Amino acid sequence: MSLHTPRKKPRIHFDDDEGLRKSHSTSSGPSSPLQKQREQLPIAKGRDALIREIRENDVTILLGETGSGKTTQVPQYLLEAGMAGKGMVAVTQPRRVAATSLAARVAAERGVKLGSLVGYSVRFDEVCGADTKIKYVSDGMLVRELLSDPLLSRYSVIVLDEAHERTLRTDFLIASLKSIQVKRKQAADGKRKGKSPSSEINPLKIIVMSATLDAEKFSRFYHNARILYVKGRQHPVKIFHTAVSQTDYVESALRAFFQIHLDQPPGDVLIFLPGQEDIESLEKTIISHAKRLPVSVTNVLVCPMYASLPPSQQARIFSATPSKMRKCILATNIAETSITIPGVKYVIDTGKCKEKRYLSKDTGGGFDTLLTRDITKASALQRAGRAGREGPGFCFRLYTEEAFNNLAASLEPEIRRCSLTQSVLELKCLGQDLETVEFMDPPDINSVIAALKTLWIIGALGNSNELTPLGRQMASFPVEPYLARIILASSAHGCTSEVIDIVSLLSSSSSLFLDISDQRDAIASARSKFRHPSGDHLTMLNALRAYQEMAETENKSSRKEWCKQHFLNERTIAEALKIRDQLRSTCGRVGLDWRASKKDSEEPVLRSFTVGLVQQSALLQPDGSYKQLMGHSVVKIHPGSTLADKKVPAIIFDELVYTNHIYARGVSSVPRSYFNGVTPALPNGS
Numbered sequence: 001m002s003l004h005t006p007r008k009k010p011r012i013h014f015d016d017d018e019g020l021r022k023s024h025s026t027s028s029g030p031s032s033p034l035q036k037q038r039e040q041l042p043i044a045k046g047r048d049a050l051i052r053e054i055r056e057n058d059v060t061i062l063l064g065e066t067g068s069g070k071t072t073q074v075p076q077y078l079l080e081a082g083m084a085g086k087g088m089v090a091v092t093q094p095r096r097v098a099a100t101s102l103a104a105r106v107a108a109e110r111g112v113k114l115g116s117l118v119g120y121s122v123r124f125d126e127v128c129g130a131d132t133k134i135k136y137v138s139d140g141m142l143v144r145e146l147l148s149d150p151l152l153s154r155y156s157v158i159v160l161d162e163a164h165e166r167t168l169r170t171d172f173l174i175a176s177l178k179s180i181q182v183k184r185k186q187a188a189d190g191k192r193k194g195k196s197p198s199s200e201i202n203p204l205k206i207i208v209m210s211a212t213l214d215a216e217k218f219s220r221f222y223h224n225a226r227i228l229y230v231k232g233r234q235h236p237v238k239i240f241h242t243a244v245s246q247t248d249y250v251e252s253a254l255r256a257f258f259q260i261h262l263d264q265p266p267g268d269v270l271i272f273l274p275g276q277e278d279i280e281s282l283e284k285t286i287i288s289h290a291k292r293l294p295v296s297v298t299n300v301l302v303c304p305m306y307a308s309l310p311p312s313q314q315a316r317i318f319s320a321t322p323s324k325m326r327k328c329i330l331a332t333n334i335a336e337t338s339i340t341i342p343g344v345k346y347v348i349d350t351g352k353c354k355e356k357r358y359l360s361k362d363t364g365g366g367f368d369t370l371l372t373r374d375i376t377k378a379s380a381l382q383r384a385g386r387a388g389r390e391g392p393g394f395c396f397r398l399y400t401e402e403a404f405n406n407l408a409a410s411l412e413p414e415i416r417r418c419s420l421t422q423s424v425l426e427l428k429c430l431g432q433d434l435e436t437v438e439f440m441d442p443p444d445i446n447s448v449i450a451a452l453k454t455l456w457i458i459g460a461l462g463n464s465n466e467l468t469p470l471g472r473q474m475a476s477f478p479v480e481p482y483l484a485r486i487i488l489a490s491s492a493h494g495c496t497s498e499v500i501d502i503v504s505l506l507s508s509s510s511s512l513f514l515d516i517s518d519q520r521d522a523i524a525s526a527r528s529k530f531r532h533p534s535g536d537h538l539t540m541l542n543a544l545r546a547y548q549e550m551a552e553t554e555n556k557s558s559r560k561e562w563c564k565q566h567f568l569n570e571r572t573i574a575e576a577l578k579i580r581d582q583l584r585s586t587c588g589r590v591g592l593d594w595r596a597s598k599k600d601s602e603e604p605v606l607r608s609f610t611v612g613l614v615q616q617s618a619l620l621q622p623d624g625s626y627k628q629l630m631g632h633s634v635v636k637i638h639p640g641s642t643l644a645d646k647k648v649p650a651i652i653f654d655e656l657v658y659t660n661h662i663y664a665r666g667v668s669s670v671p672r673s674y675f676n677g678v679t680p681a682l683p684n685g686s
């Protein structure tokens with residue numbers, strides 16, 4: 001590799017530069033139709049044996065290298081073998097982008113329209129029909145289905161894919177499916193013996209899949225379940241490590257990208273970074289460096305990819321790369337498992353990720369936060385596995401081989417490190433207690449107590465931890481319990497219409513207000529039109545109302561321009577309006593009139609929000625700081641808030657962001673008296 005990086009930076013030396021040169025002599029072969037591709041996948045050779053084993057065993061643990069064909073093929077084999085019966089095959093995915101893109105791929109392989117035989121279901125978006133037999137579903141959505149169908153009787157087979165990720169929802173399913181399987185077996189046996197002839201319940205098959213799984217542990221949990229291995233991968237991935245460790249991973253990623261771009265044959269590049277901030281900063285530097293390249297060099301198309309990016313923008317990574325361009329995808333670990341991004345030949349792995357962790361009150365927290373940390377070996381293997389899906393691939397790790405060897409094998413399960421509030425509520429609705437469920441790894445007792453306390457404070461649980469009617473109503477809403485509580489509180493204050501509008505905006509995957517750090521003055525002046533003196537919640541409502549008024553008369557391009565001028569994210573509005581429809585229909589189901597609206601809505605709306613956000617509130621101290629009402633942390637108002645630098649007696653906020661300070665984001669000012677009587681835990685007059 002010759003030295004061509006911009007800004008004349010020294011090249012990064014990888015441990016097998018020579019090997020890289022040689023490996024390009026391998027051709028990926030001519031492209032073949034989808035069916036031929038299916039037959040060539042490593043898993044295809046073992047198809048019959050696999051079906052036989054699954055038929056014979058209640059639970060099967062399937063291990064196979066990334067790209068061997070597990071996720072796309074196993075559900076189709078089950079269908080072809082008639083194992084879906086009258087029911088469906090569900091395939092769970094920890095991430096929505098994986099569920100939607102896999103469903104599209106499998107629909108294409110079967111030559112059917114997405115939403116017919118093959119569909120998907122993720123939060124706020126479902127593309128399925130009466131004839132759907134294979135459903136890719138986010139783990140969270142399957143948990144929600146449990147609430148209305150505790151035996152998941154619509155499914156004949158449930159495939160827990162990427163089980164190694166051990167998200168809270170996956171662990172919840174791992175535990176629930178174990179007892180559901182027993183109950184369904186008993187029901188089916190009873191039916192055979194004529195005890196319950198009307199029962200439509202059939203036995204359930206469980207398949208657990210991953211490329212990087214502690215298979216023995218899963219097997220033990222499921223009564224020594226059968227472990228199967230799929231051998232081999234379709235295309236090789238050559239892995240390179242840096243010769244020496246790197247100090248600045250963003251800078252190193254920049255250099256590695258241009259080394260590939262200038263020296264290597266065509267093929268898109270996927271760079272893994274920990275979070276949105278790093279992605280935005282690298283995006284800017286890549287674009288500015290690319291502009292300075294000679295005109296003869298292929299153009300670069302940068303596509304960011306992180307969870308809070310609207311789904312339509314995320315979908316850009318899957319669209320074909322224009323000719324004479326090289327796509328450079330900058331992604332968090334949301335692109336790490338399951339997905340195939342067509343065109344990606346090179347992966348650059350910074351070795352870093354953000355991990356959600358619950359900061360306990362003892363450490364000044366009491367909330368989930370994201371911390372940057374080293375990835376695990378399992379993640380490194382998954383990241384490398386995103387190359388080599390359509391032909392030979394290359395993975396450049398920006399850390400040494402020794403550092404790789406020292407990485408932890410896998411991440412601590414989410415159940416051991418995240419807030420459990422929603423899960424506790426869901427279990428309560430199923431008549432269970434988190435403490436008594438047989439989890440693969442039991443949760444930390446302090447987290448369970450914190451969740452129970454939150455649910456008690458917002459009225460979901462009574463004094464003996466029993467589920468209240470209010471709690472059951474909260475669980476019906478597809479949002480966090482505290483947001484559901486706000487909606488329910490709005491009923492008493494007669495402002496459900498306004499509150500649902502704001503909650504819909506808060507539940508969207510990206511923020512309504514664009515926050516571009518170097519344009520804060522321009523943003524502040526554009527936003528002043530909508531500013532509500534009480535703070536961000538009613539400012540959001542004003543902006544939404546202004547948008548809707550304008551949209552009544554303007555066409556699509558003027559609407560877009562208007563949003564640009566006002567630094568509003570139009571996609572967030574579109575998403576929020578969809579969410580609003582769902583929340584309105586949930587209101588209908590729980591007997592709430594969503595049309596209830598107040599002309600002067602400030603007090604009723606803020607009173608409703610205070611009920612749900614009582615744990616997310618802080619009081620002004622004599623020294624000018626804000627101290628949490630329920631907790632020990634001193635928080636600052638986020639600079640992006642309409643209340644930044646303001647001193648008001650009390651604030652409520654949507655979230656805390658943990659950087660060099662603890663910042664409250666999405667802030668409104670409320671009179672202290674609003675806290676009176678909101679919760680039984682608060683002393684009078686606080």
Ligand SMILES: Nc1ncnc2c1ncn2[C@@H]1O[C@H](COP(=O)(O)OP(=O)(O)OP(=O)(O)O)[C@@H](O)[C@H]1O
Pocket residue numbers: 041064065066067068069070071072073101105210211234337338339340341342385388389390
């Ligand atoms: N959207 C797609 N476009 C092109 N090829 C695809 C697509 N999805 C899957 N493939 C092809 O099918 C192969 C198998 O994909 P599949 O997701 O089934 O593998 P897997 O074993 O589940 O991998 P992983 O463990 O990484 O999820 C890929 O390597 C790729 O060749």
